Amino acid sequence: MRATDQGRRLPSSLVDSRRQGQRWVVAAAALVAGTAHLPVIAPHLAEAPYMGVLFVVLSAGCLAIAATIWFRDPAVLYVLAVGTCGLAVLGYAATRLVAFPLLGDDLGNWWEPLGVLSVGSETVAVAAAVSALLGRPRTATDRHRPAPVRLAGLR
Template sequence: MSSRPVGASLRGAAAACALISAVAHLLIVPEHLKEVPYMGMLFVVGSIALLLAAAGLARRNPVPAWLLGTLVSGGMVLGFALSRTVGLPDYKEDGWDPPYGMLSIVTEVGFIVAFAAWCRAGMMRTPPTSVSRPAASVRAR
């Protein structure tokens, strides 16, 4: 299988993960803004970043989108784990917060796995530039 279809499939899967995670977080923003405003704002910022990453994966050079999406997804997974173990300032949750908690974790980990697979497939390399021959040859004297 050619690397182009693999890269396109991985970008599509990652974009879907980013969109689902963004929507899941946007749905719970209002309640978090009331209870713990900074968490609500972090969800808004994270969702916007994931939407930008999803859109960026369609570009010719998706590397910045991959990096943004992986950074945000990793941060959201870390925040989820911390909020359920040691807690965050004024914020500690119990359980998986169904259905959004489980959905978010699955999609964020899915994005990170897709990025790792994309890197492993060698998609991170930039294609070589075409080399053209000079119009006139130069002879050494």
């Protein structure tokens, strides 16, 4: 807990983040990524239902990360941002390189405007989240924990 000017105490996760710069970049990029997929959910649910469902899950995940990271700053959120947005970028590339069932028209269509917007924002989210994770101050106990545990901020 940390004191404020009025003498009240606020949780340190709200006022004293070690990743302030990256925190807001990840939040904004995840918000853009989540909202960029909303317009394509309905057409994909009709055309290729499996992809429509994946877009729903991706949008919900990105929006949840953006909303949560606004109020909390645990390292696990950055790990989730890397995983969620990183997999989305890989999925975009896969659908452009290989004809997926019911999505053959996406093959080679690299410059679809919402796709470019989402891939750009997802890439920014991944880069900022990785920067936040790698820039985290190390403590003496970090040396004794395996790397994945250190990066996720788990004890």
